[in-house]
Amino acid sequence: MFDSAVLVTGMIVFVARICDVAIGTVRTIVTVQGRTVIAFFLAFVEIVIWVLVASAVLNQVREQPLLVVFYALGYATGNVMGIVVERKLAFGLIILRVISRNAGQILAATLRAKGQPVTVFHGEGMSGPVDELYIACRRRDLKWLITDVSETDPNAFYVIEQARDVSKVLRPVHTPLGGWRTPNKRK
Numbered sequence: 001m002f003d004s005a006v007l008v009t010g011m012i013v014f015v016a017r018i019c020d021v022a023i024g025t026v027r028t029i030v031t032v033q034g035r036t037v038i039a040f041f042l043a044f045v046e047i048v049i050w051v052l053v054a055s056a057v058l059n060q061v062r063e064q065p066l067l068v069v070f071y072a073l074g075y076a077t078g079n080v081m082g083i084v085v086e087r088k089l090a091f092g093l094i095i096l097r098v099i100s101r102n103a104g105q106i107l108a109a110t111l112r113a114k115g116q117p118v119t120v121f122h123g124e125g126m127s128g129p130v131d132e133l134y135i136a137c138r139r140r141d142l143k144w145l146i147t148d149v150s151e152t153d154p155n156a157f158y159v160i161e162q163a164r165d166v167s168k169v170l171r172p173v174h175t176p177l178g179g180w181r182t183p184n185k186r187k
Helices: 005-034 036-060 065-088 104-113 138-151
Strands: 093-100 119-126 128-138 155-165
Touching: 005 036, 036 065, 065 104, 065 138, 093 104, 104 119, 104 128, 128 138, 128 155, 138 155
Parallel strands: none
Antiparallel strands: 093 128, 093 155, 119 128
8 A cells, every 4th residue: 555665754754854843942942042052053953854854855745745744744743842852951040939928938948948049028919918939940940849839838829930031040959859960869
């Protein structure tokens, strides 16, 4: 039914499109974050793959129209893979704003005990006094920060904002996630 050479070519096109579109997605995100050197090298690799794949498909599309399907599926899958890869890499900095009605000082003390700098502002909410915690941190630290916020004050409200440029971000002394970043696993 299908020629094995077409299927092999189709799979190569599919995988190559996943790679170049995933690279392009990550490149777009790092470009927005102002990481020019990384964006430069990602753009170079992305366009080399794209030119090779696009030319291979365009040269064979009349004889093997099935390659267009592999090309399109690779593009769609590459978009998803690029987002997944970028989330795993967690480049960049964020601002986490936490508004707590009852546990703002306790939450600030908990995060500071783990080495995370926190600035607390006192304000007035709809139902009375609140504390707003302002936390500038790396995106990769967000997971454990949100966990600590939710455990300490389940009723806390938080907002996450992208921080493009900051003068300084102090890294936490202790990262609760473990893994390769855990200080006590160093040799």
